[in-house]
Amino acid sequence: MSNIDPIPLPYGPLQYYHLHYILQIKSNDNNNFLARCKPITKGYFHSKRIMGVKWTGGHNFVQVLQADDALTGMLKEVMLKVGEMTIDPQDDHIRIYGKWVHEENLAFDSAMFEIADRIALHIKNIVQKKD
């Protein structure tokens, strides 16, 4: 376990990190890839279970993501820990990220990487079809 500073500085960077998975893609439709995924849960505390996931955002893109059963299955496994998944497009790249992570929990998550990779695959397919 990492050493936690007992007297943290009252200013400067906080102990929270964001891991952004970036897809470098330039298209006129980048703004259509705006989306956010939230879990559908049942129960509370220890009995909390993920029943499904709900995507909100650009209509066509969200339909593609929601229709991917493999992606939904992967999301169900991590959503209890990650909380939400955001796809944040910009002019020449698209960022995919979850929630802020405290530094003592910061580590590479291969499941999250696979999910981001699959979302990136869908984005590339949509852009190629339009071209």
Place this chain on the structure above:
Amino acid sequence: MGFVEHKNHHFAQAKSNKEEQKSEEHGYGEIDPVIVKKLSTHEKLAEEMKQSQIGCEALPFGSHPIERKQYYSQTFSMSPKFVTNKGLVKIRGKNIDFVQLLQRN
């Protein structure tokens, strides 16, 4: 002469500068020198990715134009305004091109 390399695996103790410290014991020939290599946070992340069989490379700070652009589109509410770039990792052979680590201010 053999070298023992110790790598710090805790993100909490991450330092931005790469340092290499070499300590040598004098007087006793049996004790080998110890090299302590401190890695920055994104370099440790790249090491973990390599252990997961993902081809990647930790880029030097500020070497890519993405690091000098906005990190959030500010379309979503609660998007942070002040963040610190902690490094960029280039991914090879996947749909994802980069992984960037940001710290909240």
